[in-house]
Amino acid sequence: MRIRAGRLRRTLLAAGVAAAVVIPVSAAARPGIPAPAPAELGHVTARTLTHAYAANRANATAAAAMAERYGARSRAAELRSMAARSRQFLAFDGRGAGRTAEVFGDLAAADRVAVLVPGSDTSLDAYGRFRNGALALHAELGPRTAVIAWLGYETPGTVSPAVLTTGRAEQAAPALRSFVAGLRDINAHARVSLLCHSYGSVVCAGAAADPRGLRVADIAFYGSPGTGADKAADLHTTARIWAGRGADDWIADVPHTSVGLFGTTVGFGTDPVSGDFGARVFAAGDGGHSDYLKPGSVSLDNLARIVSGDASEVTHA
Template sequence: MRIRAWRLRRTLLAIGVAAAVVIPVSGAARPQIPAPAPAELGDVTARTLTGAYAANRANATEAAAMAERYGARSRAAALRAMASPARQFLAFDGRGAGRTAEVFGDLATADRVAVLVPGSDTSLESYGRLRGGAVALHDELGPRTAVVAWLGYETPGTVSPAVLTTGRADAAAPALRSFVAGLLGINAHARVSLLCHSYGSVVCASAATGPHGLPVADIAFYGSPGTGVDEAADLHTKARIWAGRGAGDWIADVPHTSADIFGTTVGFGTDPVSGRFGARAFAAGDGGHSDYLKPGSVSLDNLARIVRGEAPEATHA
């Protein structure tokens, strides 16, 4: 039985690599919707935070107008919503698939800050899912907290060769480390936690294993296909490492392994919720892959507990 499972995993991984070789990268041929370069903000501080928000809203307004003239109505509508006076973007780039960092709460005075790192298929057009989760988490956390929805990298497609390797995650890691450093430059006393969903867990792990690590209190992996390391200890971080998975999450059926095939490492290794990985397990309820931040869910409650520095309900799996 073990041999069959091993062969199945190797076959699935081989199919993924073959796809990477055979399927052309069609995205490069797609026309790019025009957008302005990001606003020049410099090092943002607590004093300049309001100005940074205003500059990014102005950039979103300009990007919306350019998208409208181009005929990209869906993108234009999304950008106009982002340009609303009520929105707070610490970073904004309307080019390509888009990169943003939206803040919920008062970042300058928060005692607890949670950074949501999303997984595959997250872009300006699909950003509503990430934003909805951030709003739900901030509502659950309560006062003197802030939540940041960090879309700071080009996420892979769920059905794409890129989602099988650490390439996008490794490219994103320096940006995430720099972003966390910037948060602490705005609010040095805040307790920062990274909440990493799906492929986002690979991004967080790659950032944590860098030369300077990540100065965060907690790293929580949920709905994770693996992290790219075999054990939590391999992350070389002082942060508490957490892992949870909903009973209805299809990611449980993904082969939690890695293999060197045709010179490419495919897959992300040990299942983070397994005892062998060594993370602190938290209960994530019965939800599916997109339900972890659903209001009223066990997973949302436990993720909020982690951010607050409390002990979450342990999993009984």
């Protein structure tokens, strides 16, 4: 009975996501919480990294004060925590849903760097889970590594018209590509990997498929609805392509197809964990859609091995 209930829950949730593409969710318009423009950082290098962190903390402090005056107490509290001296933001924008790139570890000295790209419903107002995953990965990897939680785009809502179309990803891909290229000016020797969750898979695939290339060693898709590509080879990247999905992840019940509907393309094509896609499939355990970076999980262990370059140590599904 428990197995049937789990399947029913995942199926209903998947159906709700699919329905949202053609049945927009009505909600009261929420005015934007005011915040200052991002700090003028110029070209960030290893030498100016400390200055960039300080400037972004100061910007978060100013954003918190504006949010407090506006009456947005929850947002103000989150922004104040982001302004703490221990926080390291390579990029920060408190306007709207928010854009950030938080660094865990010594980015300039790291031998390996993992860039986490989130999926739907990630914003300044729902940032904790994303940050906790980055912290868990960094703890698993240990010193001489850096993890970057890259919230560099406006993620779609899980139940929204945008979540099964490529629009948000097409806007985000150039920003991700530029961000990764900029890391070379801070640390030219580090081995860089992209870890892409859910809708973030579509963003990473778009960045990788650009003819100008994306200089990363590995790209891992997990909890992915698809990438927009039929096969891993279509991404035209030299990076090793990985894919994993937990046994209790409802994303498995979302149709892995791509169809034209009402003037747009709905869906993201081939299932990345299928043989037809051609990725290296890693074991992700029995977790759900939000469990991939959970401490002690099979998926976290394997993602850490991928970032470390230990391909032979990765366990397979």
